[in-house]
Amino acid sequence: MNNKKQLKIERIQNIKFGCESLNWLKDKTKRFSIIRVSIQLLFLMLIFYVSIVGVWKGILLLIIFFATVFLGRLFCGWVCPMGLYMDIMTLLRRLLRISHWSLPESLNGVLHKTRYIIALVIIALALPGLATSYTALHDVSKFLWLQPPFTVYAFLLEPLQPLVLPWRPPFGALAEISGFYLTFPYVGEIFLYLKDTGFALLLSYIFIVIVLGISFKVRRFWCRFCPTGISLAAINRFNRFKNIPFLRLSKKEEKCTKCGICKRVCPVQVTEVYESNKDIYSTMCTLCLRCVEMCPESDCLSLKLNGKTICKSRNWLESA
Ligand code: SF4
Ligand code: SF4
Ligand code: SF4
Incomplete structure (x- = not known):
């Protein structure tokens, strides 16, 4: 990781999430949040x-x-x-x-x-x-x-x-x-x-x-x-049924820099996205996609429907 990127990640880590600007239209880290609240x-x-x-x-x-x-x-x-x-x-x-x-x-x-x-x-x-x-x-x-x-x-x-x-x-x-x-x-x-x-x-x-x-x-x-x-979530928590949902979060471990942002922004404090190295099966996850929109590594986190990527994280730091 180059120094410029590292500095940006450190700056993001120091942001007190929850006090961010409400200027959603200009903020690429709110793209799913806007759609979600509208829905x-x-x-x-x-x-x-x-x-x-x-x-x-x-x-x-x-x-x-x-x-x-x-x-x-x-x-x-x-x-x-x-x-x-x-x-x-x-x-x-x-x-x-x-x-x-x-x-x-x-x-x-x-x-x-x-x-x-x-x-x-x-x-x-x-x-x-x-x-x-x-x-x-x-x-x-x-x-x-x-x-x-x-x-x-x-x-x-x-x-x-x-x-x-x-x-x-x-x-x-x-x-x-x-x-x-x-x-x-x-x-x-x-x-x-x-x-x-x-x-x-x-x-x-x-x-x-x-x-x-x-x-x-x-x-x-x-x-x-x-x-x-x-x-x-009661049924999906059993191992036998955990693969039934077509929709799930997926992570590419090799792209994760362990910046910890996904853990901090999760509204229900799911830690599996940070800890996992592949698909996320947490029954606490509400699929709100906040971690996907905030993950600063391109294609690191994604939402998949039956194995096909619907949306994924982007390196929004480059334009931050
Ligand atoms: S998944 Fe993304 S946000 Fe979470 S620790 Fe890895 S790089 Fe950071
Ligand atoms: S999709 Fe939402 S609830 Fe699920 S881990 Fe990410 S931020 Fe947390
Ligand atoms: S969103 Fe929250 S309040 Fe609504 S059903 Fe799910 S857990 Fe209950």
Whole structure:
């Protein structure tokens, strides 16, 4: 590596990521981020429309499940509205030129494992309803565990919740403004399970303040232990199934200079891209492509669909 390039890499390593310029149009290191946020917004509108039309949630869950089995956690990186809400907090933080907090790697790993426990608890909550619905096995639509209050599958779809609904949500809303009802992911569940306590509204606001407040400093905070994220990735984590997704990140070890930028910019602090020497199989990776757009080595990182390169890293340092 020549001296000029080494100096540039050192300069990049010293940048406090999260305080970067918001001048996206001129910044080649934001090329995927711009497209991703645009697509997230489009999906938010589509999900709002689907909420109005009314689609059986089981269908949505099946679509997300199979999309994830074959495309990895693309849903988390490019579709999920709750992910978008957290990304907006990150954008706001950058706008204010405030740096982010990175969680210690050990804590991040523990939170990652905690997601499995949360997913198991959700399944356990569904079991009593499953037992009482045994007599209705001949009619799947009458399964109690598929209906409130045993909405285990609906709980997994909570991250899809739009912020505004044109009708009163079944279990309650945060507020009503001119016939529109404000809500947030998991607020419906909080109202459902705590409606008799009188604390549902207060706890809903506390939940929102905690999630968005921490997401302001810790990127994609809720994604670290989101039960939906874990359920989406649960199958692909087994060795036998890890090659099923057509879409995956790939790395050319010989091109990697171990600059560490990919590790620093990852919103969910995946370390495998830095450590791996070939394909990346992490179930934490949301395929957001932030590491690909920020990797300063040409063709070092790439996104591949069935082995074919869709996009790859570029040596943006040369023009920096
Ligand atoms: S982990 Fe959960 S909140 Fe985060 S993007 Fe995936 S589904 Fe959405
Ligand atoms: S993969 Fe790219 S960004 Fe990550 S350490 Fe290697 S050269 Fe740096
Ligand atoms: S490893 Fe790369 S693509 Fe995956 S979540 Fe982190 S930055 Fe995004």
